[in-house]
Amino acid sequence: MTALQTSAPPASGRAGGRSDLRRKRTLGQRLRHDWPLLLMTLPALVQLAVFFYWPSSWNIIAFMDYSPYRSFWENPFVGFAWFGRLFSDPYFLPALLNTLKFSALNLLFLFPLSIALALIMHSVVSTKVRSVFQSIVYLPYFFSWVLVVTIFVQVLGADGLVSNWLLGAGGERLDIMSDPDTFTFLAWMQWAWKDAGWGMIIFLAALASINPSLYEAAAVDGAGRWKRMWHITIPGIRPVIVLLLILHIGNILTVGFEQYQLQRQAVGYQTTEVLDTFVYYRAILTSQYSFGTAAGLFKGVIGLILILVANNVAHRLGEQGIYQKS
Amino acid sequence: MTTAAVRTKSPRKSRRPAWDEEPSVFGKLVKAAFLVCYAAAIVLPIWAVVATSFASEEALQKAGGNLLLLPTELSAQAYREILGGGALTNSLLVTVLLTAGGTAISMVLTIGAAYGLSRPGSLMHRPLLMLVLFTFLFGPGMYPSYLVVQQLGLLDTYWSLILPSALNAFNLIVLRAFFMNSVPAELIDAAKMDGAGEFRILFKVVLPMSKAILAVIALFYAVGYWNIYFQAVLYTPGLETQPIQVVLQRMLMSTQGMPGADIGQYQAAEAAPTAALKMAVVVCTIVPIVIMYPFIQKHFTKAIITGAIKG
Numbered sequence: 001m002t003a004l005q006t007s008a009p010p011a012s013g014r015a016g017g018r019s020d021l022r023r024k025r026t027l028g029q030r031l032r033h034d035w036p037l038l039l040m041t042l043p044a045l046v047q048l049a050v051f052f053y054w055p056s057s058w059n060i061i062a063f064m065d066y067s068p069y070r071s072f073w074e075n076p077f078v079g080f081a082w083f084g085r086l087f088s089d090p091y092f093l094p095a096l097l098n099t100l101k102f103s104a105l106n107l108l109f110l111f112p113l114s115i116a117l118a119l120i121m122h123s124v125v126s127t128k129v130r131s132v133f134q135s136i137v138y139l140p141y142f143f144s145w146v147l148v149v150t151i152f153v154q155v156l157g158a159d160g161l162v163s164n165w166l167l168g169a170g171g172e173r174l175d176i177m178s179d180p181d182t183f184t185f186l187a188w189m190q191w192a193w194k195d196a197g198w199g200m201i202i203f204l205a206a207l208a209s210i211n212p213s214l215y216e217a218a219a220v221d222g223a224g225r226w227k228r229m230w231h232i233t234i235p236g237i238r239p240v241i242v243l244l245l246i247l248h249i250g251n252i253l254t255v256g257f258e259q260y261q262l263q264r265q266a267v268g269y270q271t272t273e274v275l276d277t278f279v280y281y282r283a284i285l286t287s288q289y290s291f292g293t294a295a296g297l298f299k300g301v302i303g304l305i306l307i308l309v310a311n312n313v314a315h316r317l318g319e320q321g322i323y324q325k326s
Numbered sequence: 327m328t329t330a331a332v333r334t335k336s337p338r339k340s341r342r343p344a345w346d347e348e349p350s351v352f353g354k355l356v357k358a359a360f361l362v363c364y365a366a367a368i369v370l371p372i373w374a375v376v377a378t379s380f381a382s383e384e385a386l387q388k389a390g391g392n393l394l395l396l397p398t399e400l401s402a403q404a405y406r407e408i409l410g411g412g413a414l415t416n417s418l419l420v421t422v423l424l425t426a427g428g429t430a431i432s433m434v435l436t437i438g439a440a441y442g443l444s445r446p447g448s449l450m451h452r453p454l455l456m457l458v459l460f461t462f463l464f465g466p467g468m469y470p471s472y473l474v475v476q477q478l479g480l481l482d483t484y485w486s487l488i489l490p491s492a493l494n495a496f497n498l499i500v501l502r503a504f505f506m507n508s509v510p511a512e513l514i515d516a517a518k519m520d521g522a523g524e525f526r527i528l529f530k531v532v533l534p535m536s537k538a539i540l541a542v543i544a545l546f547y548a549v550g551y552w553n554i555y556f557q558a559v560l561y562t563p564g565l566e567t568q569p570i571q572v573v574l575q576r577m578l579m580s581t582q583g584m585p586g587a588d589i590g591q592y593q594a595a596e597a598a599p600t601a602a603l604k605m606a607v608v609v610c611t612i613v614p615i616v617i618m619y620p621f622i623q624k625h626f627t628k629a630i631i632t633g634a635i636k637g
Contacts, residue, residue: 036524041442144553296467
């Protein structure tokens, strides 16, 4: 503390206008100059160290037969045994397939829905309609999954609004909220209800950055509505589409935990089990620590590989991607 | 209806440019119908929830369901029950405190690191930034995170709902990009010439110029803490007063899928919740979000886009 106090005033006094010399300074001089910046960064670094890097290193127990009741070094190393076990486990592959199924639905039907919504909104001339519609459709993005599922149960559940209308009209009770056969579609609907508007906002912001004189020039040259969309609008938002695609692909094994855990009881685990719920029920609730960790690490490593590959492909296609090659 | 009216009026005072051909009437109708339906699919359920929460027990029974669109008889009984002390009140209070405290901690971490890593050429800023960026690529996994929280003795404490997710790397990068691109470097250099230290520059120059984006980031953190559910399921199953989302989930479970529903899970109120009570809890979880919403809307898209593209 005293060292910092004595060194601070001269360091900051000398700071201005000398940034060109910064590179030639010794480490001690730079430390004296930059310690306030490092001090500001410290809390975040501690948070990352404790809650990101420390747990990340605990993934080592995926290669051990770990028990919290032994001292760490007494746990035998078992190599990749747990990863082999993953694929012979009767519940892991279905969970993996479910995860991929929900991800694919998201990618194939939710992503384009957001783009379509944005294109429709973009074509609406009235600013009033635009602002009203925009404020409505992305409100649910800020709702929790508990809230979204509750609202769906209230509206589409066996005792819900629609069900009552049907009963009142002499029809049958609607039971899609607890029907495993319709759950996939239902999950997609919930997802669309919650997130499509948010996606739309992102694409709308990208659309707004397209230079309007491009449209005018194209129209003067005789390009119709669809041609303009294909040759100006789509290329204009392509960087954003690619960016979001990369992020989606990197997260292909992450479909969230809450939506599926919340509906597990009503629909059954066979349909709702995804990788995150699998890890939760195995590692935490049934204490298969190493096995659950192996499943989590599998997910983390595949995600890492996918995002690097997707970004690499984007670079090769001449896109910016999520980070620059240095 | 009103939306359609606005649609037909709009071309007259429109800013549709002269080169743009007028779409066909049919095309316009399809578009208007689609927009109205989509908006209704979002507004109507929310409206029904609000309406039900104010409905009296009799009105609900007459409607014969757990949701209605127009309450024939208004009653604030459900809200009296929620706010009149007891488990639900405690849960709401805890969630409010959690949101306020968590947001404050998150903002300190985010602002500090965003500014600390934003000064060009500062010591170590590149490798430290890499440490932050790596969190985008990899997740440590659920059980290892749980293990660390357990080792720190934070299980079943409210700290476990704040500290493990206190820093959002995306917010950090967005804020850092703002500090670097939107706060004029000349101002910072001038302050330095006058002998101001980095802390003084941060508080007197940089932060006052970043109020809007700081508010948006704070609101994003706040929404995150307000919506906390998974962390509570994972880290604090033993706490007596749970965050409001967990309470809502227990109320939902107590009636979901009617026959054979697990009522044992429900602990928050004394008797099985009425539909009005449940919907009133839903309204209580929506209200803070709706209050924050206009502000988020005003400022955030720009922040997201700059962050997404420059980060």
